[in-house]
Amino acid sequence: MANKIPHRLYLNENEIPKQWYNLRADMKEQPDPMLLPDGTVAQEEHIYPVFCKKLANQEFDSTTRFIDIPDEILSIYKVYRPAPLCRAYDLERTLGTPAKIYYKYEGNNTSGSHKLNSAVAQAYYAKDEGLKGITTETGAGQWGTALAEAAGYFGLDLVVYMVKVSYEQKPFRKAVMETFDAKVIASPSNTTNIGRAILEADPNNSGSLGTAISEAIEVAVTTEGYRYVLGSVLNQVLLHQSIIGLETELAMQKLGEYPDIVIGCAGGGSNLGGLVAPFMRDKITGKSNPRIIAVEPASCPSLTRGKYAYDFCDSGRTTPLAKMYTLGCGFKPSANHAGGLRYHGMSPIMSKLYHDGYMEAVAYEQTAVFEAAKLFAKRETILPAPESAHAIKGAIDEALKCKETGEAKTILFGLSGTGYFDLMAYTQHNEGTMTDYVPTDADLEASFKDLPQVG
Amino acid sequence: MANKIPHRLYLNENEIPKQWYNLRADMKEQPDPMLLPDGTVAQEEHIYPVFCKKLANQEFDSTTRFIDIPDEILSIYKVYRPAPLCRAYDLERTLGTPAKIYYKYEGNNTSGSHKLNSAVAQAYYAKDEGLKGITTETGAGQWGTALAEAAGYFGLDLVVYMVKVSYEQKPFRKAVMETFDAKVIASPSNTTNIGRAILEADPNNSGSLGTAISEAIEVAVTTEGYRYVLGSVLNQVLLHQSIIGLETELAMQKLGEYPDIVIGCAGGGSNLGGLVAPFMRDKITGKSNPRIIAVEPASCPSLTRGKYAYDFCDSGRTTPLAKMYTLGCGFKPSANHAGGLRYHGMSPIMSKLYHDGYMEAVAYEQTAVFEAAKLFAKRETILPAPESAHAIKGAIDEALKCKETGEAKTILFGLSGTGYFDLMAYTQHNEGTMTDYVPTDADLEASFKDLPQVG
16 A cells, blocks of 8 residues: 555646757757658748748757747646656556556546647647637547647637548547537548549548648648648657656656656657657667657558658648658558557658667557557556557556566556547447458558659 | 646645545534335344445444545545646636636546545445445446446446436447446336336336436345445445545645635535535534535426425335435436436435535526536636536636625635536537426426325
């Protein structure tokens, strides 16, 4: 009973970081630059039609190590943060592992995930620039919900293009977004040129993040007073999400702990990049050498089976090109894939670090991931998001290795969100009807064929 | 920005109370005793066939002021508690009120509500007594989910009778309970004599908490190794929920604060009774004199329009009789009523205190309650349960009175849970299709006719 380390450690409000940390400032080599479709290097002003200026500035800033968090953003962070650092005593006991398992729990807000950290920042900058509205895409719905919350707070209009398969599987995600006054449209839709073209070719297209991005950007650049915002992949998003890692680092310092292994689920890289930022810095600078592991779904395996190449960020092939691990911008995860982590690419920062050997990656099939999720739920009173459950599965596997070797390693993982909106997937798992899907090599080869010939 | 009082105050783990507080020990007059249907006073042993012995003991213990929380329960409390005491700065600013608004947020666990506090206790005692399983009812699903979580933790079988209208409106509640291995049955059902009788008389009966209780008890008393557990109304439940008030009291002490007004939503009284316990003690003993306000739905107005009389605790008229504010055990709230707070009666302890003038009560219609919920969500990043939104509405109204009078009162309310499973109701409100319903005097008179003639 009398554990010196508490089950949940909350920092004090005045310990919430007042600056974001820009990992690029410490990287030995920078990610390759964004390119325009003609192969020339993109400049900051090229993305002004799409993004707010302040955010475009953050996107291109690879040298400022710490960036002040504006007071208006800090004051909202204080409403729902700090997020607790939790010790999974019950899970450790159940596994019989000598490992210490910690997790950073980011699901304690209506959006149910870490996405709110960047949503608040992006909505604030849009409001501060005098914009009328913003557009975005959402897959599983975490990002759309977070942005609806943030836009509602600042009184900005918001149009959300939601991947159709999620829109249909998660009717209540739409309801939450509408509660915060967002307009939610299933993608592909008839409201954009790109959506209409896709539907014409394939009326039953169930959508993809890449397509939803194309539609959201089209609306942003063609509507007066609107800009586009994105919940992952971008450098600016990883910057905002660094608050996860900074809080975790401080909380662990207070406990006299440091992780041997840091595990994050990996879709576009927003949670992963935010969580690992200070630990990756330590690894780059040689201060310490934690293992850093990205866990992705076997059905959308950008790191473990993708190509490190320039690719479009959207399916409509309208964005600049990013050098990243990609499955090809036309890749669509199988419709049986539950939850998020369905993006074809991966954050250029995380891609570069993975490419340079600073990070490992592992892929799991979803039935195994849901097993881990349910075990975790029963021990820790939190129903995890399927996304986050990938990190849980990774942590459990590492803890079980410790059980074999007898090593008392310190494992840290990111519990990026809750599964309240993923209950159709949980129902499938409860009823034994959930299936796995792994793309064949031929599937991927076909998808790689369309990679742009640049860079 | 530099508020001395933080937005969220979390106690340290070692400050979680180690004893529950039994308000009865400080009441000037005790609630009237439970009666058997023949009018004689019930004794502890009369309820042994239904309840675990330790819980029956707590039910009848009106003298022990503090009761130790077993270590096994404390160790689970530490997984999801302490719950934060929050200062609603943003809501205050939006309302333009000089009042200080605090809320105790109990929704930070998978069950999404305070119900887990008693679920863990009751499941523990059942396991400790060597039982194989437990049965219960659930209305909106908070209690069933909490108990599923607790039973799953201790490896107990659990059968949940869920009010049919909620079962149909909230398919995902069932999914969560099943994720924790509970068996969920829509009530009235064909699995019990009482259910079959009700369905024979009215095949379209949409269920009530009273009916679900009858079914759950029937199964408990006729199944070897099973007992029944209940999420509200009972003395034992208020005892367990006192942890809400005790933590709140300590947190307010740390801030140098004391509430002028304490507001709780009122269904069966579990959240209300738990939150107000220490403040009610202060009021009874004359240490201070806060206003204590119960907020109930106008569609199920047991305190504001019910009779203070002996009544059955279930619709099947199988339980002992409790003296309480009741609408009659046959009362069924209109099917358009969203969320919980649909019980025909009210905790005998709370009923007695209300009857003796220690507490006020107010009733609101649900569209106004959802307005308050949405305003709160936009300012505080939490989507409230409809139940809890009654308390929000009460707090907002008191804060607006302060705006008129210029008084800087300290208002405390209980945010008992989140609304992740109430999105059909939010959708109705978003789309403008939500309706109100207030029973007519004739409706209530008809319902009162069946009150038992005892006491």
